[in-house]
Amino acid sequence: MTVLNRLLGLALGLALFGAGLLAVVEAVLAFMGRPPWLVPYDQWAPALDELSWDDRSLMVAAALLVLAGILLVVVQLWPARPSALRIADQRADRLAALDGRGLQELLRRSAVDDSDVVHADVRVRRRAARVSGRVPQDAQPRTVQSRTRERVQARVDELRLQRPLKVKVDMKRSKARAR
Numbered sequence: 001m002t003v004l005n006r007l008l009g010l011a012l013g014l015a016l017f018g019a020g021l022l023a024v025v026e027a028v029l030a031f032m033g034r035p036p037w038l039v040p041y042d043q044w045a046p047a048l049d050e051l052s053w054d055d056r057s058l059m060v061a062a063a064l065l066v067l068a069g070i071l072l073v074v075v076q077l078w079p080a081r082p083s084a085l086r087i088a089d090q091r092a093d094r095l096a097a098l099d100g101r102g103l104q105e106l107l108r109r110s111a112v113d114d115s116d117v118v119h120a121d122v123r124v125r126r127r128a129a130r131v132s133g134r135v136p137q138d139a140q141p142r143t144v145q146s147r148t149r150e151r152v153q154a155r156v157d158e159l160r161l162q163r164p165l166k167v168k169v170d171m172k173r174s175k176a177r178a179r
Contacts, residue, residue, distance in 0.1 A: 008075065085124070086162040098159065100124050107131065110155040111169075116144045118174050128166045129156065134174040145171040 026039050036042060051058060084097035104122045111120035111131050120133035131152055135144045149169040156165050 004075065008072065012072075085165075088160050088162045098161070103129075103159075107152050107155060110152050111148050114144060114148055114151065117148060117171070120148075124165065127163065128168055131167065131169045133169070133171050135171050137173055139173070141171040141173055145169050 022038060025037055026041065029035070029037055030041075083100050085100060085103060087096040087098060089096055104124050107124070107129055108120050108122045108131075111117055111122065111133055116135050116139040118134045118136055120131055123130045129152065131148060133144075133148065135141050146169075148171065149167055152169065153167040156167060
């Protein structure tokens with residue numbers, strides 16, 4: 001979600017910056033008595049004078065702006081994926097948490113500790129850790145998958161997280177390389 005937030009913020013910021021810059025350029029041109037550059041305000045002014053607040057086009061434009069504003073607020077209020085997972089602790093005066101990326105790397109290293117795991121990727125969500133990996137052509141993916149699930153689940157259990165994570169593992173054979 002942070003990527004979407006950043007892109008929306010960038011787009012909105014660039015649009016506002018461009019509109020402000022255009023307004024400044026048009027104001028300077030009008031002050032100097034020159035014709036408009038991009039916004040033909042001299043042609044739009046009579047049409048805008050005739051426009052009333054109950055005009056259909058004005059209502060549609062206002063409704064679209066309100067919907068866009070509501071959409072931006074909803075996107076910002078949508079709960080993001082947790083960046084830290086809390087560790088269960090017996091003491092109420094202490095708060096301990098694990099960074100999500102650090103946990104992913106820890107679980108990835110636990111998965112690749114198996115000699116039959118060639119490559120592993122880990123994604124940690126709210127309730128589950130998903131491990132996807134590759135095994136050599138001569139290894140049995142199901143056997144390695146069950147061993148990896150046990151190893152990674154044991155590592156998760158050692159951490160004593162406040163919300164236990166379910167470990168899901170998917171192992172596939174690595175593609176043979178042409179020599």
